Amino acid sequence: NEGNILIRALPKLNCLKLSIVNKLSFAYPHEIPLVRPGFGSLSYSLFERKSAVNRGVGYPPDPFYYDRHTIDYDQIADIDGMLKPGFPVTVTKPETKDEPSEDIRIGYGTFANAGAVSIRFWYPIKIDYYAFGEITPPPSITPTPTTPASSVTDDTSKQIDSSMEPDADCVIKADERGNEMFDVEQGIPVRENLYVNANVREYLFDVSYTEHSHSETEQVKVKKTWNLKWQEDHGHSKTEYCGSGTSYHTSGSYCTDSDGDGVNDSCPGHAYKGCRDTNGDGINDSCPGHKVWVPKWVEKTDTVVIYSDFYDVTRSYSYWTVDHFEAFIPESVTVSNNALPGGSIKIPAPGINTPNISLSHRENTNEHVLNNPLSDAKTDGTLKYDSNAACYVVEVSDGYLDGGKTKPSVPGITNPGPIIENRIPQYQAKNDLLEFNGLTILEDKVSNTGDTKDPEKIPKATVCGDNTFFKNNLTIPDNILNGIHNSSGKICYKRVTETVNPVYDSEISYEIPSINSVTVHTPVVCHASIIDDKENDQTLNPDDSRITIVLGRPSKIALYTVGSHLDIPGYNDTPGGSMDCRKYTAKRQVLFPFDVYAGTDKSDPSCFVKK
Numbered sequence: 037n038e039g040n041i042l043i044r045a046l047p048k049l050n051c052l053k054l055s056i057v058n059k060l061s062f063a064y065p066h067e068i069p070l071v072r073p074g075f076g077s078l079s080y081s082l083f084e085r086k087s088a089v090n091r092g093v094g095y096p097p098d099p100f101y102y103d104r105h106t107i108d109y110d111q112i113a114d115i116d117g118m119l120k121p122g123f124p125v126t127v128t129k130p131e132t133k134d135e136p137s138e139d140i141r142i143g144y145g146t147f148a149n150a151g152a153v154s155i156r157f158w159y160p161i162k163i164d165y166y167a168f169g170e171i172t173p174p175p176s177i178t179p180t181p182t183t184p185a186s187s188v189t190d191d192t193s194k195q196i197d198s199s200m201e202p203d204a205d206c207v208i209k210a211d212e213r214g215n216e217m218f219d220v221e222q223g224i225p226v227r228e229n230l231y232v233n234a235n236v237r238e239y240l241f242d243v244s245y246t247e248h249s250h251s252e253t254e255q256v257k258v259k260k261t262w263n264l265k266w267q268e269d270h271g272h273s274k275t276e277y278c279g280s281g282t283s284y285h286t287s288g289s290y291c292t293d294s295d296g297d298g299v300n301d302s303c304p305g306h307a308y309k310g311c312r313d314t315n316g317d318g319i320n321d322s323c324p325g326h327k328v329w330v331p332k333w334v335e336k337t338d339t340v341v342i343y344s345d346f347y348d349v350t351r352s353y354s355y356w357t358v359d360h361f362e363a364f365i366p367e368s369v370t371v372s373n374n375a376l377p378g379g380s381i382k383i384p385a386p387g388i389n390t391p392n393i394s395l396s397h398r399e400n401t402n403e404h405v406l407n408n409p410l411s412d413a414k415t416d417g418t419l420k421y422d423s424n425a426a427c428y429v430v431e432v433s434d435g436y437l438d439g440g441k442t443k444p445s446v447p448g449i450t451n452p453g454p455i456i457e458n459r460i461p462q463y464q465a466k467n468d469l470l471e472f473n474g475l476t477i478l479e480d481k482v483s484n485t486g487d488t489k490d491p492e493k494i495p496k497a498t499v500c501g502d503n504t505f506f507k508n509n510l511t512i513p514d515n516i517l518n519g520i521h522n523s524s525g526k527i528c529y530k531r532v533t534e535t536v537n538p539v540y541d542s543e544i545s546y547e548i549p550s551i552n553s554v555t556v557h558t559p560v561v562c563h564a565s566i567i568d569d570k571e572n573d574q575t576l577n578p579d580d581s582r583i584t585i586v587l588g589r590p591s592k593i594a595l596y597t598v599g600s601h602l603d604i605p606g607y608n609d610t611p612g613g614s615m616d617c618r619k620y621t622a623k624r625q626v627l628f629p630f631d632v633y634a635g636t637d638k639s640d641p642s643c644f645v646k647k
Contacts (some may be wrong), residue, residue: 057497092128102339102421117147223557231508280309344452561599
């Protein structure tokens with residue numbers, strides 16, 4: 037298009053499954069997504085803390101900004117965008133420089149509403165151009181290493197421990213306990229005493245925990261710098277020629293007979309030059325020259341940086357929080373039955389000890405996770421971003437090799453794991469605290485491995501003693517009619533003060549099942565007899581089969597309340613299988629067929645009983 041190439045592409049917004057809410061140490065209402073490392077990042081609009089002067093742009097940690105001081109998420113102090121003190125921040129206005137964090141903030145009153153935060157995405161584009169004709173290929177370019185993405189996982193799991201059933205039981209029986217005279221379900225008279233005895237669990241509890249788990253993996257290399265030393269021969273070759281002079285034959289090889297006796301006895305000397313005899317006279321007279329090497333040893337040095345293969349360093353933690361806790365102790369038992377005085381009895385719970393509870397609950401993650409190993413290692417320089425390796429590295433001390441007359445070979449790093457593991461500590465984490473009656477259910481000791489102890493089970497309460505909810509000497513009132521009187525009851529528990537996010541009412545009641553009924557049966561026995569006045573019988577023909585009463589004479593009538601009754605406990609326990617019902621007899625009455633004076637042998641009008 038008019039000499040231009042148009043390129044159209046659909047970008048991919050490559051984000052993590054986490055948002056900024058998962059990273060900040062305080063509550064934040066906006067789910068701003070986090071960009072996967074290598075595909076972009078967030079950026080912050082920075083301002084002077086005490087004024088509205090814009091200081092440019094800042095960034096969260098990312099390998100792309102290796103040459104800047106970035107702002108980690110846990111270095112943001114609050115929802116107003118204030119930064120925690122004590123670290124440098126790189127600003128870009130009016131110039132790129134480092135400023136103290138206590139002088140800088142994110143946004144100016146806008147961070148709380150998701151302002152002053154932008155999301156940047158990068159789109160690497162590779163374009164291959166093709167053309168006709170002879171083209172000289174360009175030199176090959178070493179590809180830029182791709183920065184590996186770190187892996188982060190967060191998870192939670194729930195655990196519940198509960199004992200909220202009182203397992204209550206209750207009986208109504210006849211006094212005395214353990215020596216009951218009557219079986220109240222078969223029959224018991226009025227004016228006899230009952231007792232009520234209930235048993236319940238000494239405490240109830242309901243607790244839920246959450247395990248917070250986090251794991252983070254960073255691909256790291258070990259970096260080592262080797263300082264090499266050796267010698268190289270930088271000498272040169274040259275041509276050397278043999279010298280000249282006079283040579284003499286020695287004794288035994290003289291060449292001249294000086295006295296003519298036929299024996300060579302001297303040598304006058306022979307001139308020579310070089311190392312070769314060119315004319316055959318036995319005298320060297322020339323030299324073609326000889327190549328010789330003149331050494332010159334030079335000290336050489338070099339620096340070689342090597343990297344190990346990637347090592348996945350993983351740091352994780354898990355800790356437990358108490359999300360909900362309540363405990364209750366019994367306060368009173370109420371039992372209802374018409375046979376009881378007033379129809380019911382309420383028995384308070386004296387002598388039940390409140391469980392000894394120690395509880396410490398913390399909402400903030402920073403109070404449970406005391407360090408951040410990978411982030412701390414990047415801050416203190418244990419982990420450094422290396423642009424050549426395009427990843428974080430752990431540097432080890434330099435090595436030195438002397439190869440003598442040859443350049444030494446550098447050994448590789450074959451086992452980077454122990455080196456990296458020893459440099460980067462583990463997470464330090466701790467739980468909430470829950471102690472119950474001297475037992476540590478959830479301990480808050482600091483774990484230096486990042487893994488805290490799981491919660492223990494709270495022991496189920498024992499049933500209270502027989503005398504806790506016991507009341508005797510409960511007399512059945514006179515106005516209770518014979519019959520079966522059903523029972524009901526409830527147990528009331530009250531909540532103790534140590535709680536976390538309670539969901540129950542402060543007082544809770546439970547029905548007590550299957551309390552026995554009381555059968556009231558008040559016995560009456562009446563065996564009447566008249567004292568026979570036969571010796572004063574003046575009839576002509578006395579009837580010996582009948583009792584004689586003489587008019588005008590005092591007579592006595594006996595009404596006995598002792599006799600046999602029901603064949604059940606308490607009603608036939610006296611000798612002969614009888615019982616004395618005098619206690620249960622309100623009145624004795626006699627019907628006469630004639631007028632009488634009752635209680636006197638005189639004609640007393642006040643004692644006169646008309647027929």
